[in-house]
Amino acid sequence: MTMNQETKGGLTKNQSLVFETLSSARAPLSAYTILDKLRDRGFRAPLQVYRALDKLMEGGAVHRLESLNAFVACNHPDCQMRKTIAFTICDTCGQVEEINDEVLSQHLETIAKRNEFQPQKLTVELRGLCMDCR
Amino acid sequence: MTMNQETKGGLTKNQSLVFETLSSARAPLSAYTILDKLRDRGFRAPLQVYRALDKLMEGGAVHRLESLNAFVACNHPDCQMRKTIAFTICDTCGQVEEINDEVLSQHLETIAKRNEFQPQKLTVELRGLCMDCR
DNA sequence: TTTGTTGTGTAATGATATAACATATGCAAA
């Protein structure tokens, strides 16, 4: 077993750093905010962040929030839970909750069929106020 | 009845130009694409476009597609139809369809309640292939 | 050891959006 560029989590050094940064944040972070937080650790360019984010999103460890142009760590412990289809996003405190709702999922599928549309990616984001902030 | 800065549609000159540009496009346009198309008509800066878009979106005449960072004209004739809550977006041809689905709407409301979340804005976008392109 | 794949480093550029400030226009209150 060689020590290669991957850590035990299956992540490379840069990927781990980006993931840890997102995991310890209490709100979504932009790629440039992540970059700034990782300058001490040797990050110098946006691309280092975007590349790590791409891989993390591929594996489902990180989600992109389209309406914020920002990123969050998946909040499911082992990230085997890939069913997140929706997010609630508090505009005051930034808190993000992942929604896994089979009925919603089915209904979106139904809507697609009805429109003869073949969906490849879903974006469902509810922006507003969380329990604590309203 | 004085001739003021508003046209009969209740839109100002810039707003009308931006709306007409979007209406005659067969796919969503970015703000900068709109700007380029309107240079002949005197537009010189992004802000002219963004300001018009803001007003048009306020009135429901234009929708923003978060997953594209682009804009479409509302496809409901008189724009009294404000119930659009979802979009299908073809990644090949750019065609956008607006979805008005009461069941979906209700269900999103239910999900919000269940999470004690007070939604202020919804983003539901299905990216994929339209009937003609698949 | 050669070759292919993946990850990384760096600089430059492209694409999207807003801040700040100045001027103009229509309208209403005094």
Place this chain on the structure above:
DNA sequence: TTTGCATATGTTATATCATTACACAACAAA
């Protein structure tokens, strides 16, 4: 009428988000 307000506009500069292009390094498979 004139003053004042709200809204629209014009312009420059800047902030923010994301990718292209190219070079090199680490590892794995042949």
